[in-house]
Structures are given as structure tokens and as C-alpha cells.
Amino acid sequence: MTEFYDALETRATEVREADFFAKLPAHLQHAKANAPYWTKALAGVDPKSVVSREALSKLPVTRKSELIDLQRDNPPFGGLLGVPVSHLARLFVSPGPINDPEGPEPDFWGSARGLFAAGFRKGDLAINCLGHHLTPGGRILECGLMALGCPVIPGGVGNSEQQVQAVAAMKPTGYAGTPSFLRILLDKAAELNLDVSSIKKGWVSGEYLPPALRAEFDAKGISVLQGYASADLGLIAYETPAREGLVVNETLLVEIVRPGTGDPVPEGEVGEVVVTNLCATYPLIRFATGDLSAVASGPSQCGRTNMRIKGWMGRADQTTKVKGMFVHPQQVAELAKRHPELLKLRLVVSGEKGNDVMTLKAETVGGGELAAKVKDSLHSVLKLKGEVEFTAPGTLPNDGKVIEDARKYD
Numbered sequence: 001m002t003e004f005y006d007a008l009e010t011r012a013t014e015v016r017e018a019d020f021f022a023k024l025p026a027h028l029q030h031a032k033a034n035a036p037y038w039t040k041a042l043a044g045v046d047p048k049s050v051v052s053r054e055a056l057s058k059l060p061v062t063r064k065s066e067l068i069d070l071q072r073d074n075p076p077f078g079g080l081l082g083v084p085v086s087h088l089a090r091l092f093v094s095p096g097p098i099n100d101p102e103g104p105e106p107d108f109w110g111s112a113r114g115l116f117a118a119g120f121r122k123g124d125l126a127i128n129c130l131g132h133h134l135t136p137g138g139r140i141l142e143c144g145l146m147a148l149g150c151p152v153i154p155g156g157v158g159n160s161e162q163q164v165q166a167v168a169a170m171k172p173t174g175y176a177g178t179p180s181f182l183r184i185l186l187d188k189a190a191e192l193n194l195d196v197s198s199i200k201k202g203w204v205s206g207e208y209l210p211p212a213l214r215a216e217f218d219a220k221g222i223s224v225l226q227g228y229a230s231a232d233l234g235l236i237a238y239e240t241p242a243r244e245g246l247v248v249n250e251t252l253l254v255e256i257v258r259p260g261t262g263d264p265v266p267e268g269e270v271g272e273v274v275v276t277n278l279c280a281t282y283p284l285i286r287f288a289t290g291d292l293s294a295v296a297s298g299p300s301q302c303g304r305t306n307m308r309i310k311g312w313m314g315r316a317d318q319t320t321k322v323k324g325m326f327v328h329p330q331q332v333a334e335l336a337k338r339h340p341e342l343l344k345l346r347l348v349v350s351g352e353k354g355n356d357v358m359t360l361k362a363e364t365v366g367g368g369e370l371a372a373k374v375k376d377s378l379h380s381v382l383k384l385k386g387e388v389e390f391t392a393p394g395t396l397p398n399d400g401k402v403i404e405d406a407r408k409y410d
Helices: 013-034 036-041 064-073 112-117 137-148 160-170 179-192 211-219 329-338 368-382
Strands: 090-094 098-102 126-128 152-154 174-177 201-204 223-230 234-239 246-248 252-257 271-277 287-293 320-322 325-327 344-352 355-363 387-391 403-405
Touching: 013 036, 064 098, 064 287, 112 137, 112 223, 112 234, 126 137, 126 160, 137 152, 137 174, 137 234, 152 160, 160 179, 174 179, 179 201, 179 211, 179 223, 211 223, 223 246, 234 252, 246 252, 329 344, 329 368, 355 368, 368 387
Parallel strands: 126 152, 126 174, 174 201, 201 223, 344 403, 355 387
Antiparallel strands: 090 098, 223 234, 234 246, 252 271, 271 287, 320 325, 344 355
16 A cells, blocks of 8 residues: 655655745735735735745734635635636635635645545545535545545435445445544444444544544544644645644645744744645635644654644634723734743633633743833733733743633633
């Protein structure tokens, strides 16, 4: 069995980076010329100058949370589409609502690479149990399976009894969908005394795969790997048989940035996943997913050489209300800009029964005079009074949180 999807997966890091940044300037120029949103967002940016991660990090971040308003004001895609709508193959509506395009390219979302890593090969019959209607989940998996030459049973979501009957009759070797629905199918098969043991491999996405559930699948002889994907970017990263985090897809460049900013964090520190693609149909440049993760250090034992991330580690949008007013991660980032002596910040909201207490914890080597200045800035930026507490460098948790809601509501 071939171990890698293609030779791209084993390139030297410097070769991969050089290839991406050789293509990026033309991609940025295409986006500026054809997508009104990018014309405005990248105004003043010379695409030819963006030839490194450092240069890329200077470009503005576009947040997924902004898409709802952008698309409402400029339907259907908020001015981000790089081609005419007539060029598309399909248009989808994800919860939000957020509209998602599918271009005419084979395997538009790039899921084939992750499915291949999970053991799917030409001729394998697979049952695809993500939605097949307005949302694109089912299509994302179907495109990848078809690119690999796998015939597909479009199971979709629900109708578990009918689906296990189809599995018992057609005997697919692979399952694609959410981990929870695979468990539902296995439980339903046991209830109906139907044989679904033909399923030997699975590729799951859309929700967390708990270790205990993976162990259940292993015990039943089903090897299940997971993928991290979104409807706008497609497959971002995927697990390999080494089961050591998720390898970034070859068509994307991933940055991990401090929530509320576009500033990359040191390797290993938890931050927001920001992705840049090379898709002419739907160019997304420094697109903030709203998800937290961290770079996994060292090479994967599977032999793939691309960056690895640790998987989903929470949400980056930690906006909360304090005394009736919204407090945003961007405001905490503004405090860091005003006081570069502060190395890392964490705004902790505590209290109970509506008595909110706000404390800014900051790693620094500064003293009392700095604390007074930071306290003034806290009031100025957040329009709320709070306390300031200094701590030694390296003592705040590495979990990506810049706002912690520690209030008690019981």
C-alpha cells in the first residue's frame, strides 16, 4: 500500500515554504483584482513584497465571525469570491447563516489527502454520513472520496435503521462522518442484530473524537482517524496513522496567532488558527477560523514533514459581558500594545450573583508604578474599572485564553 498521497507530503520544510511564497504574490494580485472585499482589505499592499511568513503576518486578519455581516451587506459572498458566481459548481448555506461556494475543481476542499492517510484507496466502498443538502459537509467528503476512486453510499444524517440495513447489504469497508454517528450506527446494528463488520476504517470530522470513543472503535476492529475542516477552507489538517496531532494540508499555510490580534505566537503556545489558501475561486488570506490550537514540535513519525497542530483546543472568540458591557479579546490586545513591558495578559472576570470583579493578570518584570499606569489604561480601553495583578514570566496558563470567565452562577 502506498504510504503517501503524493511527493508533496515529504518535502523539506524550506522547499515547501519557498513553493508557497513563490505562488502567493500572484494569488494576492488575483484577489485584489477580482474580489471587491480584497481590493479594499489589501489596499496599499504590494503583492510582490509578500514573500515570507514575516511579510504575511503584516497583512490584516479577516475573521470568520465577520462573514455573516459581510454577506448580508454584499450577497452572496461578501465580496470575497474570486470568480463570477456563474463559475461555481454549487452554492451552500451553513449555519449562521454563512454562504459557502464550491468551485468546479476536482476535490475542491482537498479532503482526499486526509482520507488517503486514513487508509481509503481506489475501489473502497464508503458510506458518507455527513449532510447532503444545504450544508456542504457531505459534499466535502464525497469530493475527496471520488477523487480517490472510492464509490460512495450517500447516507447523510439520520435514518440509522435504514443506513445499517444498507451497510449490512452493501458491505462498505469505510465510514466517513462524525464519530458520534458512527457509534449510533454500531449500536443500531447491534440492536437489530445486523452485521456491519465490513467497516474497517473511518475518517471523522465535525466534532471532537474522545479517546474513550476511539478505543471503542479500535476494539471493534475499526481504525478511525480525524480531520479538521471548515466549509470555507476545506480540509485544514488531518491525522495520520502515527496519531500525533494533525498535519497541515499541503495547499494551505497555517499561522497560530494571539487571540484578538494577528500576531504569531511562539511555537507551542496556544493561539487562534489563521489560514491562507491558494484557491483562486475563493481566496482567503489570513482567515481567522475562531478555533484555538498550537504547533506540535518535531517531525511526525509518519514521515510527513509539514507543520503539525495539536487539534482543536477551544474557541478563540472569548467575548464576554462585564457589568452589562461587552469585553473583547481585541481590547486586551490593545492593552498589550500600550504597555510593551507586559509579556502576556489574561483578563479574569470573577464574582457571583451579578457582582462582577475584573482582574488583569500580566506577566512582567515591572513594578508598582507600571501597575498604576496599566490600571489607568484598563479603565480607558474597557470603560470599566478593574484590578491589575503582576506575575512572573511563564506562569500564566498556556491555553490560549486572554479572557477567563471565572464567575459563579449557582
